[in-house]
Amino acid sequence: MAEAYERFRPGYPAELYDKVTEYAGRPVRTALEIGAGTGKATRLFARPGITVTATEPDVAMLAELRKHVPAGVRTVRAAFEEIRPGRTYGLVYAAAALHWTEPEGRWSRMAALLEPDGVFASCGGPVRLADPAVAEAVRAARAPFLDSDEIPSPDGTPPGYAMQWPGTELQRSEWFTDVQQSVIERRLTMSAGDYIGHLSTISAYLVLPAARREQILDRIARILPGTVGIAADIIVHLARRRGGS
Known part of the structure; x- marks a missing residue:
């Protein structure tokens, strides 16, 4: 699965780095990444002058990450x-990983890892088929087994609301201020095989029994054209840890 993540998950554009560092308003010297996976976002932030600590619970993911960062x-x-709290960082960030964290105590833990006025950043977003007809055919093929392959909002915020999760939780948190949300537009083209490979790394499929997952992916593969257009906008949330201890 680590190799599939590395091969099929798209990387992150330089615009994401620019948004985070512009928001910080000062040089970022130390950064902690949560759920680094194979290091797609790690390599974006691991630049001269920034010391990055990448955390990831899966040993195979870390092994793959070390090949590329x-x-x-x-x-x-x-x-x-x-x-464990102790060391603090100027930036703590999560790329398509925050939904795996436990809700209880999430933001107090996050704040404990940040310097006063340090920056928290989260980014992610669904990868959708750009052609409505192809998207509908895939939805129909998937429907007997899976209603949706998108990650539901952990706090129940409906799609389309002006502020999406985790911005909604950050706005309610006593630990953070200056919450901002922005979108980086991203359009990609994938072969049908690569799109199926990407689906195999998505949470909705990963939690299914292996036989069921393969059955659904096979049904989808049969109806796809040779290449597919993808809308993969990145939703970016930024917040600042309140000053003080």
């Missing part, structure tokens, strides 16, 4: 809930 990146095998 600069040697100076520190790696720690740990889930978010296992990271």
